[in-house]
Amino acid sequence: MPSRDGPAAVEVVDLVKRYPRSETNAVDGISFTVAPGETFGLFGPNGAGKSTTIGILTTRLRATGGRALVGGVDVGRDPVTARAQLAVVPQHNNLDRALTPRQNLVYHAAYHGVPRAEAEKRATELLDRFGLSDRADRRIEAYSGGMAQRLMIARAWMHEPAVLFLDEPTNALDPQTRLLIWSRVREMRDRGVSIVLTTHAMNDAANLVDRVGIVDQGRLLTLDTPQNLVRGLAGQAILDLTVTPAPRDDADAVLDALRELDGVRKAERRPLPAGAPGRAGWRPGAGLAGALGGAGGALGGGGGALGGGARAAALAALAARARANGDASTATLPAPGGRGGRIRVRLHLATDPAALLGPALALLTTRSAALNDIHIGEPSLEDVFIELTGRDPR
Ligand SMILES: Nc1ncnc2c1ncn2[C@@H]1O[C@H](COP(=O)(O)OP(=O)(O)OP(=O)(O)O)[C@@H](O)[C@H]1O
Numbered sequence: 001m002p003s004r005d006g007p008a009a010v011e012v013v014d015l016v017k018r019y020p021r022s023e024t025n026a027v028d029g030i031s032f033t034v035a036p037g038e039t040f041g042l043f044g045p046n047g048a049g050k051s052t053t054i055g056i057l058t059t060r061l062r063a064t065g066g067r068a069l070v071g072g073v074d075v076g077r078d079p080v081t082a083r084a085q086l087a088v089v090p091q092h093n094n095l096d097r098a099l100t101p102r103q104n105l106v107y108h109a110a111y112h113g114v115p116r117a118e119a120e121k122r123a124t125e126l127l128d129r130f131g132l133s134d135r136a137d138r139r140i141e142a143y144s145g146g147m148a149q150r151l152m153i154a155r156a157w158m159h160e161p162a163v164l165f166l167d168e169p170t171n172a173l174d175p176q177t178r179l180l181i182w183s184r185v186r187e188m189r190d191r192g193v194s195i196v197l198t199t200h201a202m203n204d205a206a207n208l209v210d211r212v213g214i215v216d217q218g219r220l221l222t223l224d225t226p227q228n229l230v231r232g233l234a235g236q237a238i239l240d241l242t243v244t245p246a247p248r249d250d251a252d253a254v255l256d257a258l259r260e261l262d263g264v265r266k267a268e269r270r271p272l273p274a275g276a277p278g279r280a281g282w283r284p285g286a287g288l289a290g291a292l293g294g295a296g297g298a299l300g301g302g303g304g305a306l307g308g309g310a311r312a313a314a315l316a317a318l319a320a321r322a323r324a325n326g327d328a329s330t331a332t333l334p335a336p337g338g339r340g341g342r343i344r345v346r347l348h349l350a351t352d353p354a355a356l357l358g359p360a361l362a363l364l365t366t367r368s369a370a371l372n373d374i375h376i377g378e379p380s381l382e383d384v385f386i387e388l389t390g391r392d393p394r
């Protein structure tokens with residue numbers, strides 16, 4: 001993103017960090033800039049160097065090489081001035097356990113020169129906004145992980161920093177707390193605070209961040225808006241098919257045949273979704289369970305007896321309708337049977353999924369394969385991430 005007015009909120013140039021006694025660089029020549037008011041996501045697998053980068057930018061760690069500036073201030077040369085304009089919510093709890101939650105907030109503000117009365121007022125407001133008022137004066141040991149996380153974000157806001165660093169702010173939190181935290185982060189963004197955040201909940205963050213840098217093994221692999229990353233790497237739309245090949249057919253041959261269809265950019269095997277219904281799909285000539293279900297486009301069970309062509313047309317129409325109603329829809333064709341032999345195939349499409357359903361179903365019909373489930377979706381940031389960084393755990 002081109003610079004908005006003033007110095008960059010964050011500027012990182014050829015940043016290198018090698019920990020003592022390590023044979024490799026944890027951060028290995030990373031460069032990026034965050035504009036004032038921008039929300040920037042730093043994503044990467046475990047051990048990629050995200051926390052190390054944030055540690056340098058927030059003056060906890062010293063760089064081995066390169067430059068890191070916050071608000072135009074070199075964090076290595078002038079850490080005190082840099083600290084005045086930034087706040088950090090670290091990956092691991094660093095609250096002061098000798099103090100109460102309220103004292104953690106007030107003392108933090110005092111460190112940053114906020115007058116006592118103002119600090120008390122802000123603490124009361126923030127404890128309320130983060131749902132912690134009734135536990136503000138208890139011992140901090142009584143706090144759960146989610147409460148501690150909320151308190152650390154409240155603390156970061158106490159001196160109203162220009163640049164906020166959030167390292168895995170929603171890690172290990174329940175859905176309610178995650179929603180609360182994302183909504184508070186959005187408020188900070190709307191107030192013009194520049195934000196750098198790391199998270200593995202990329203799809204949650206996709207709507208929040210202006211741009212994303214993906215790092216792996218200390219290097220920046222790509223940097224762009226979420227929209228451009230998704231558009232550029234993963235294709236226009238995704239069609240997931242759960243298929244049971246005919247008994248004498250080969251799963252890879254079915255995959256290859258689907259890959260050859262017009263409009264398919266890429267085809268890959270995916271794990272079967274956990275808890276997928278243990279039902280074999282419809283096979284041509286098997287007598288069809290044809291009732292169209294309700295919301296979300298499920299094809300429910302029933303005693304319909306459509307012919308194969310009519311079935312395919314009904315399914316295509318249903319999927320198109322379901323797609324028009326929302327981003328991700330599922331059509332399921334139930335029939336008796338087990339999970340044996342079924343595969344999940346993801347097709348990355350350069351065309352509208354509705355246009356591909358007919359040919360895909362015709363192909364499966366020709367091969368006497370059963371279709372168990374259809375899911376139409378948009379590619380996500382997580383798809384981009386996996387494409388860039390692979391599937392192997394670190
Ligand atoms: N204090 C340390 N001493 C030595 N090596 C370290 C230290 N801290 C981190 N590392 C190493 O530096 C690399 C980057 O670690 P870092 O914590 O920055 O990764 P990360 O991207 O934040 O990962 P995660 O998603 O697991 O939090 C890893 O190989 C890690 O083992």
Ligand SMILES: [Mg+2]
Nearest residue numbers: 050051052091
């Ligand atoms: Mg980390």
